[in-house]
Amino acid sequence: MDNTSNINEANIKSQMRKGMLEYCILLILSKGRAYPSDIISRLKEADMIVVEGTLYTLLNRLRKEGKLNYEWEESPKGPPRKYFFLTDYCEEVLRYTSDAWNQIVANVEHFRQSHDNRPETPIDLQK
Amino acid sequence: MKKTFNINIAGTGFTIDDDAYTLLSDYLSTLEHAFSHLDDFRELIADIEGRISELLTEMSDGGTRIITLANVEAVIARMGKPEDFIDADVKMTVDYDIPKDETIIDIDEKAETKPGAVPPPYVPHTGSVKKFFRDTQGGMIGGVCAGISHYTGIDVVWVRLLTVLLAVLSLSTAALAYVVLWIVVPPAETPYEKMQMMGETPTISNIGRTVTDNFYESSKSAETPGTPGGEGAYMTGTRSGSSRFFSVLLKVLIVIGLIIFVPVAIALVLGTLACLMGLLFLSFLNIDTLPPGLEDVIGTYDATWGLTLAIASQIALGIPVFFLIRAMAGNKRSMQRGFRNTLLAIWVVSVIACPVLTAKFFNRLENRRPIDIDIETTEETAYIPTDSLAADSIKATKETGETSPDKVKSINITINRKDGEK
Known part of the structure; x- marks a missing residue:
């Protein structure tokens, strides 16, 4: 059966992004504290986020999980901003996540290579 | 031309178009409901509002431009619809009323059966019970x-x-x-x-x-x-x-008008019916064929006057109501001049006729009231004044000179006047 018509490229991307987004946010914040609009622009550069609202629900949850915290700071223009930073607990979480990530990437890469090196034509078992 | 509002989003003031405002406030209230299951949803909304405020500021590039519908649409496109917001992990961590297994199975099944389909957004169980609201958009008066x-x-x-x-x-x-x-x-x-x-x-x-x-x-x-x-x-x-x-x-004025109008309309309908029945009755009524005595009861003469009065009042009341209904129905087609003037003339005549007929009708009734004349005399023969012949009854009393009321003789002479006689 031909399923190519069912492949939704945008959806594949969005599903992948969803899983990565949290890790990416933690990575951005590991470089130093940032306020949401800042995080958004960096995620946009890397094409990691489509709708901005997602970030806010994610930040909300991460804060509840004790991974993030924020502090208010006056901005040069406009209302004060919420600067988010990683908690000590999250620094540890990030280390584990990075380890897990490396493992997953290595494993996925392994599969990818065997996928790329597969024979052009299926093996004829009857021969 | 559009109405504008001055609004304050996250501490920044904006001037916003009417329609843009409606869309934005609908969007925000939708988000509020979408996240109302979170205990700190207000903070979340406040953060989102902060971002919206930032985006709108960027769009108005510092100037005092007015925020249009297109601006708000662009902001919503950037922020995403509520269903795009759903954070997969929130689904699992927040306790809902719906049995969790069911929901998760549901999501998995759909994800499997429809490759490439977005998993259905999670539904915080708020109950599908219908609530009674006024539909101000679909309603005629108050919805x-x-x-x-x-x-x-x-x-x-x-x-x-x-x-x-x-x-x-x-x-x-x-x-x-x-x-x-x-x-x-x-x-x-x-x-x-x-x-x-x-x-x-x-x-x-x-x-x-x-x-x-x-x-x-x-x-x-x-x-x-x-x-x-x-x-x-x-x-x-x-x-x-x-x-x-x-x-x-x-x-409110419309409804008050309706409250007054409804009884008037009922009176009109009933009155017209009564008039029609009266007309029918009168036209088929032949006084000669009536059994003797009944003609008095019916009082054809009074009935004719009464009916004329009723019809005149119907017309006097009905024509304005007719115009009112036309105006309320939004009928703006101008009616024929001749027709309108005829209606107007009929109306004027009936308005003048009403008090005249009323006076005549009640005067007539007044005349119909029995007039009693008491004549006191000591003579055997009582002289009855001629003008009292119009009276319905003449009571002659002969006084015997004694003060005792027992001795007073009373003779009652009753003259029944026929209808129409003078």
Whole structure:
């Protein structure tokens, strides 16, 4: 059966992004504290986020999980901003996540290579 | 030309178009409901508002530009619809009323059966119980009938007919009930309330749909001013204090008018029926064939005058009501001049005729009242004054000179006057 018509490229991307987004946010914040609009622009550069609202629900949850915290700071223009930073607990979480990530990437890469090196034509078992 | 509002988003002031404001506030209230299951959803909304404020500031590039519908649409496109917001992990961590297994299975099944399909957004269980709201957008006056229609599932036309019928039969009591419901029942204003009114389970995705649907409706009706939809949007879309006050005042006046109008209409209908029956009765009535004595009871003469008065008052009252109904029905076609002038002339005649006929009718009744004349005399023969012949009864009393009332002789002479005789 031909399923190519069912492949939704945008959806594949969005599903992948969803899983990565949290890790990416933690990575951005590991470089130093940032306020949401800042995080958004960096995620946009890397094409990691489509709708901005997602970030806010994610930040909300991460804060509840004790991974993030924020502090208010006056901005040069406009209302004060919420600067988010990683908690000590999250620094540890990030280390584990990075380890897990490396493992997953290595494993996925392994599969990818065997996928790329597969024979052009299926093996004829009857021969 | 558009109305604008001054609004404050996250501490920054903006001037925003009417329609843009409606869309933005619908969007925010939808988000609020979508995340109302989170204990700190207000903070989340405040953060999102902060971002919206930033985006809008960017768009107005520091100047005092007015925020348009297109700006708000662009902001919503950037922020995403509520269903895009759903954070996969929140689904699992937050405790809902729905059994968790069911929901998770549901998501998995759909994800499997439809490759490439977005997993359905999670539905925080708020209950699909219908709530009674006034439908101010679909309503004619206050949206009570439309609300009842949504609540009961009966077609709104039947609800309205029944209401009018009840108002007539109950002599405006039902109209008063309408006013009470208008005051007491809240209107469905937010998309969430609209969903509840329609009995649809307010899921995040269909609330989002309501927001966009409303937007298209309002933009459509804005394009074609003068259509009922446009008018309704005007009536409900106005949020500035004074125009809202006047639109409510107008509605109240309409209802008060209806309360007064309904009994008048009933009186007119009943009166016309009575007049028609009277006319029929009179035309078929032949006094000669009536059994003797009955003609007196019926009083043909009075009945004719009474009927003429009734018809004149019907016309005097009916013609303005006719014009009123025409005006209320929005019939703007000018009627033929001749016809209008004839109606006007008939009206003037009947208005003048009414008091004249009334005076005549009651004067006649007055004359019909028995007149008693008491004549006191000591003579054997009583002289009856000639003008008293018009009297219905003459009471002659002969005094015997003694003061005792026992000795007073009374002779009653009763003269029955025939109808029409002088």
